[in-house]
Amino acid sequence: MKREGLFKAYAVGGGIAAMYYFEPILTYDLDIFFIPSKEGIDLLSPLYAYLKEKGYPSEKEHVVIEGIPVQLIPVYNGLVEEAVKNARESEYKGVKIPILTAEYLIAISLQTYRPKDRERLVKFLEEARIDGFELGKILKSHGLEEKFGKFKERYRDG
């Protein structure tokens, strides 16, 4: 899809990306964040149309690709766009795939801060290897340092 010019860049995010850094958790969706090739209001229709042509119709907010529900999410702010641009190259069954880094996933979880994001933050703190310097830089540039400090305090207090 990148070759076809449908988007500039993409990376795996969400639960699957988080699971790259901590223990396996039950999830069903594969979230793909992408940087659109063109600006516009309807960023998803061209992708859905392309995938439908390939035999992968959309079902509500997903496209089922080879039996896996995939959610395509256009980057919706500067942090997410930066995260996609700085994704790490990984490999699955010999196929190269970009995955959001643990540090950006933490920052995004702090920003969205739903109950499942807070659960993920705890798992990141307990299980993942984090580059503290890199994380500090990201949090500072997106105004999330204080929120992270408060979260850590609450986490330590149980």
Add this chain to the structure above:
Amino acid sequence: MADDVGKIFRNKADRRQSLAALPFEEKIRILVRLQRIAQEIKKDRRRPVWPIDTS
């Protein structure tokens, strides 16, 4: 008693850390096994088991 409980929690944390250190492909295999277990407990068409060979 408190020592025993402390030891259980430490062992659980160690176990989670060793799972976190597994290769990504192995984690995906575990995920699919978890999806199968969940499907056996409660069938839900919106939550399909990924068609990935876990053998």
